[in-house]
Each structure stands twice: as structure tokens, then as C-alpha cells.
Amino acid sequence: MTRMKERLGNGSWRQLFQTNKAGWSSITAFFLLNLFLVWLKTYVNYQVNFRLGAQGTLQQFLLVLNPIPTAIMLLGIGLYCRKRLAYWLIWLLNLIQTVWLFANVLYYREFSDFLSFGIMGSGSSTGNNLSKSIMAIIKPTDFLVFVDLIVLAALLLFKFWPIDRQGIQKRYAFLTTLLGLALMLVDFGVASVDRSGLLTRSFDNNYIVKYLGMNEYAAFNGWQTYKQSDSRKKASAEDLQKVQDFLNQNKVPANLSYYGQQKGKNVMMIHLESFQQFLIDYKVNGQEVTPNLNAFYHDQETRSFDNFYNQVGQGKTSDAEMMQENSLYGLSTGSAMTKYGTANTFEAMPGILGQQGYTSAAFHGDVGSFWNRNNTYKSFGYNYFFSKDYYPNANKPGNNVGYGLKDKLFLQDSAQYLEQLPQPFYAKMITVTNHYPYDLDKQNVSFPATDTGDKTVDGYVQTAHYLDQAFGEFMNYLKAAGLYDNTLFVLYGDHYGISENHQPAIAKLLGKDSVNNYDLANFQKVPLMIHGTGLQGGIDHTYGGEIDMMPTIMNLLGVSMDGMTVFGHDLFSQQNPQTVVFRNGDWVTPTYTKYRNKYYDTQTGQELDIDHDPALKSSAARVQAYADAELSNSDKVITGDLLRFDKNRLNFHQINKKSYDYQKDKALTALKNSQQSNPTSALAKHQGQSTVGDYKTDAPEVSQNKN
Ligand code: GP9
Ligand code: MN
Numbered sequence: 001m002t003r004m005k006e007r008l009g010n011g012s013w014r015q016l017f018q019t020n021k022a023g024w025s026s027i028t029a030f031f032l033l034n035l036f037l038v039w040l041k042t043y044v045n046y047q048v049n050f051r052l053g054a055q056g057t058l059q060q061f062l063l064v065l066n067p068i069p070t071a072i073m074l075l076g077i078g079l080y081c082r083k084r085l086a087y088w089l090i091w092l093l094n095l096i097q098t099v100w101l102f103a104n105v106l107y108y109r110e111f112s113d114f115l116s117f118g119i120m121g122s123g124s125s126t127g128n129n130l131s132k133s134i135m136a137i138i139k140p141t142d143f144l145v146f147v148d149l150i151v152l153a154a155l156l157l158f159k160f161w162p163i164d165r166q167g168i169q170k171r172y173a174f175l176t177t178l179l180g181l182a183l184m185l186v187d188f189g190v191a192s193v194d195r196s197g198l199l200t201r202s203f204d205n206n207y208i209v210k211y212l213g214m215n216e217y218a219a220f221n222g223w224q225t226y227k228q229s230d231s232r233k234k235a236s237a238e239d240l241q242k243v244q245d246f247l248n249q250n251k252v253p254a255n256l257s258y259y260g261q262q263k264g265k266n267v268m269m270i271h272l273e274s275f276q277q278f279l280i281d282y283k284v285n286g287q288e289v290t291p292n293l294n295a296f297y298h299d300q301e302t303r304s305f306d307n308f309y310n311q312v313g314q315g316k317t318s319d320a321e322m323m324q325e326n327s328l329y330g331l332s333t334g335s336a337m338t339k340y341g342t343a344n345t346f347e348a349m350p351g352i353l354g355q356q357g358y359t360s361a362a363f364h365g366d367v368g369s370f371w372n373r374n375n376t377y378k379s380f381g382y383n384y385f386f387s388k389d390y391y392p393n394a395n396k397p398g399n400n401v402g403y404g405l406k407d408k409l410f411l412q413d414s415a416q417y418l419e420q421l422p423q424p425f426y427a428k429m430i431t432v433t434n435h436y437p438y439d440l441d442k443q444n445v446s447f448p449a450t451d452t453g454d455k456t457v458d459g460y461v462q463t464a465h466y467l468d469q470a471f472g473e474f475m476n477y478l479k480a481a482g483l484y485d486n487t488l489f490v491l492y493g494d495h496y497g498i499s500e501n502h503q504p505a506i507a508k509l510l511g512k513d514s515v516n517n518y519d520l521a522n523f524q525k526v527p528l529m530i531h532g533t534g535l536q537g538g539i540d541h542t543y544g545g546e547i548d549m550m551p552t553i554m555n556l557l558g559v560s561m562d563g564m565t566v567f568g569h570d571l572f573s574q575q576n577p578q579t580v581v582f583r584n585g586d587w588v589t590p591t592y593t594k595y596r597n598k599y600y601d602t603q604t605g606q607e608l609d610i611d612h613d614p615a616l617k618s619s620a621a622r623v624q625a626y627a628d629a630e631l632s633n634s635d636k637v638i639t640g641d642l643l644r645f646d647k648n649r650l651n652f653h654q655i656n657k658k659s660y661d662y663q664k665d666k667a668l669t670a671l672k673n674s675q676q677s678n679p680t681s682a683l684a685k686h687q688g689q690s691t692v693g694d695y696k697t698d699a700p701e702v703s704q705n706k707n
Contacts, residue, residue, distance in 0.1 A: 260558025
């Protein structure tokens, strides 16, 4: 008892913490209290300050669980120590987690995203901007997370909290660490069931925090940043030279009769989500799925490519964007925009055109952080990024479906910003309603579903039809606002909508008994339509893919691509190599198709036996070598951040990420000011009279359409 007194001092309430056989003691209580506090602070902030979008019981459960494992492991470090050190260590580990939480609360308020090591490192502008604006965004309640630390420090300093001199036995400390680890594995296991590819595909930092927690996110991000900076460090200007040598060997001349033909026009990219080529002219019960797009496809001034393939990997939409903006492939290891978009140097279309007097803007009805667009677009040189926060309609839950604002509302709501863009502009509209799982509320369904019997497939034509209607309304508006004739339109499908897991349904859609690898390769075709007044239209059978978009458009605009690191080729060039490389190394040429290790005659679809076909054998060896070199060289550009070595180019200087800011207030002020400084927008052309009233939509969500 004397020993006990010596350890705990006097006082009856202190008896609470007396050590019993299980090791329950003052230090255990201190550990548990800190664990509870860290959990509480994190969880409350999850609910109050972050928009993690947890849906359903499982995700809500993970939100409750996920702060606990790392808190146990971190705070548990203190349990390995004795005396005062143990308490202060636990306190310090609480403080570290709290500072991380606090910093993220502030950062999130401004950028709707979590801090990354890339951002905190020197390369990025956001860190600077944040420190400038910190006073404006901070709220007194943010400091509540430190209250417990102050109280606990006082308790320790003034010796109100009894000190257990012996600490707990090492094996209990070890068991605690193991418990933390086990819980972490449970969390990860459950999360992986709900969202496969969470870490490999890395969609959005919000997802990682939602499923795994803030500390796991920090660890994951730190590890990724380390790996990236390592490959970056090893790269040199010589590596870029080697890549350029490869590109030079495979270069083709632009088609001079098209070069510069659309010079100076606005450019509007319309990203048709999950839109496949087979939908063009497709009918269900005799009714066209996409009448507006079909008419556009067959327009006399539209060049439509019917052998155009998507080339995305796991990064899906973001890979399509990477190719479309930069003529660089996505990575086989997940989204390049997410992994490298923040830190890398790019020579992207918005940046290049920006230096030719264009104003650039991306429009999308999902949160800005998805696919790390909010950071990547700065590296690409986008002047504006109108994401979900800019769309008042997106605040109403019923106006969203799947990943964001419904297309009709999205395009209508975009008009108020579009009309303010100084011309010429480069605008990209990223639609989203035609996205897996192809759900649409009843009031918006105006087309019969297919009857393949596969539930995930049968709604596809309905959301595609909805997208088509939205597109039709948007085009009518552009005509009314005087933005049609002076704009070069580029429409493309980003990737398949129906995955290969649905082969029986695919066969039914295509009117076949079954599908083979050749059919599946064809099923990777997506539309590419280029429309401009004066452009010679028609269906173009040239084989190409998303990687070719940038050089094709730049040539039409008469912007020289000389010496630029682009992996695609001008689709109008008579010497286009017509070799389509898929991200997994498969390929298609007008003669042969290689898909999933099978070879086919591209024109007839007949399967070929490579071992008994010398012509195929030698051709396949050559094409495969090209495909492999194409992919690995492109990967080197991204993983080595090679474009940072591309300096002193005559027609292009490197993009300064720091000069871009997508905070709503600032962006809207800049847009407003540009009406005076550069009065070339549609709004300015209409003497400040808004054109938004010209937008006609039948969207049932819009008040005048409600009955
Ligand atoms: C989300 C949207 C969807 O913002 O672009 O991306 P996806 O799932 O098609 O890659
Ligand atoms: Mn997509």
C-alpha cells in the first residue's frame, strides 16, 4: 500500500486509477481518454466540416470506425514508455493528429479537398494562397479541437493527473498496437468490398478519408509522394531527349489543306460521359436513342470518325482528359491526374491556347476534387474551373444523380458563365448523367429501356437519350446566343459504358448470339465528331484514338506542334499511322486487331493463327514494339516529370500554376472584370444583356416546367 501511495500519491478519487492485475491504471485511463477525444474531434469534423458523401449504413459505420485504428496505434506508442514521458508522449501524439485535422479543416473549407504532401511542398501555389487567405476563412470554433489538449496539459503540469511510474507491461502495449492494426485491416477489408481499387485507382482524396481515415490518407499520400519524387529525381533532360527522338521517328506531316482552317475560333470540347460509338444511329423499338447527336454526326460540316477508340486505363474519365488535353497516355497504375496532376509540368491545350489569346474554362457538375481536377487543371493552365460549388442547382439533392448535377441542369446553369467568357475561348463541358449505373428518376425517363435482362445495361439507352436531349437544348441555346458559328466543336465519348462483364447483354444489344474478343475490341469505339463552319464533313474511317485529339485540333487551329511532346497524330494527315494502342498493350490497325492475346483480321473479324501466318507474325512484332515503346515513353514523361526540362520553347513558355485560382468569389470577380478589360464575351456582344433567357430546357426540375 505504501508503494501504491508512492505511485499514485494521496487522495481518494485517485483510487480510480489504481493498478489491478489487468494493468488498468492511470496511464490506461489517460490513453483511453485521449483515444476518445481524438475519435470525437475527428468524427465531429467529419460531420461538420468535410463533405465526405457517406451513403448507407456501411459507409456511415466506416466513418465511425476509421478514426480509431490509427489513433490506437499512435497513442499506443506512449504505452511503451514509463513515468511522465508516457503521458506527454500520448499528449503529443494527440496534438500531432489534432494539428493535421485542424490544417485539413482550413484547407478543406477553401479547396474542398485534403492537404497533400505535394501541395505542402514547394511546387504548388495553393499553399501560398492559403496562408494569405487563412485569416479570412478561419472560424473561432475551429480552435475547439485544441481545448482538450490545453486541459490535459494543465492536468499534467499541475500534477492533477496521477502519474503511474511503472507504466503498463510491454506485452499489453504490444497487444494494443496489434489491436489497432487488426482494426485497420478490418476497416480496409470492409472498404475494399464497398469500393474496389480504392488505393490503386485513387479516385478522390475524399474517398480515401471516407473509407480509411485521415491518418491513413496521410500515410498513403506520403508514400505516393515519396515514390513519385524518387522517380522524378532520377530523371534528366536526356530522358526527354530520348522520348523526343522516339516521337521524331514516328512523326507525320500535318495535312496542309486543313492546317489553320479553323484558326481563331472558339473551341468547345463536349465530353460525352460513357458514350459508345454503337449508340450512334442505334434504335430501340424503331426509335432513335440519340436523334440530336445523330443529326450532328451526319451534319455536312461535321467530320465524324467511326474507327475511333477509347484508350483509357483505370483512370477512366481522367485518362481520357489526360489524352485529350496533352496527348499523353494515362498510367497503368491508376489515374495520372490524381498522382501527378498537382506537381507535374504539362504542355496542355488550355495552357498553349491561353498563350495564343484564348480564355480557357472547364465545366463540370461534380465536386472539384474528383480525379484531382482542382489541382490538375491549374497545371494544365485552365483559367476557370466551374465545378459543383458554382452551380446553385446542385444544392438540391434531387437535382443530382450519381456523380453530380443532371446534364440538362448542368448545361443550362453553365450558360451564365459561358456567356461571360472572353472570346476566343477554349471550353470543356464534362457531362455526367450517362454514367454507370445508368439511373434516372422517373420524371426524366422518356425512352424505353432495352430488354437484355441485364439490369445495369438496360438503363444505358435511357441515360444516353437524356444526354442527347440535354445536348440538343444546349446547341439551341448556343445558336441563339450567337456562339455556334464561330465555335469549333469537338465531341467525344470518354470510354465504354458497358463493361466486358456484361457479354450476354452486349451480344443482345448487337443482335448477336455471343461476342468474341474482336467484338469486344470494336465495342471500345467511341464517337469523335469535329464540327466547324467550313469544315468538310462526312464519315471518316481513319483509325485513331483519344491520344490523337490534341494534334488534330491544334492543326485545325493552326497552332504548330513542332517539337512538342505529343504521342498522337493528326487524324487528317494522309500519312497517319492508324495504329491504335490500348492502355494494356493491345492494339488495332486497319489490317489486324490484337485483343486479349487473340489476333483478328480487322476488316472481316476473322480470327487469325499467328503461328501459321508469317505476314501477321512480322507485322504483329513491329506493331507490338511500337505499342510498347509508345506506352513506356509516355509513362516516362509523366513519372519523370520530363516536361519540366522543356524550356525556352519559342511558341510556348511553361505554365505558372500559381497564377490560377478557382475560388468562386475570386473567379467570378475576375470574370466580371474581364467584361470591361476584354469585352469580347457573348454578354459583351449583347451590350451586357444576358443571353441566359434564351436557354430553353424541358427539365422537370426547373420551376416553370413544374405542373
Ligand atoms: C466524375 C466523373 C466520372 O467527376 O467524371 O468519372 P469516371 O467514373 O467516368 O471515371
Ligand atoms: Mn467517364
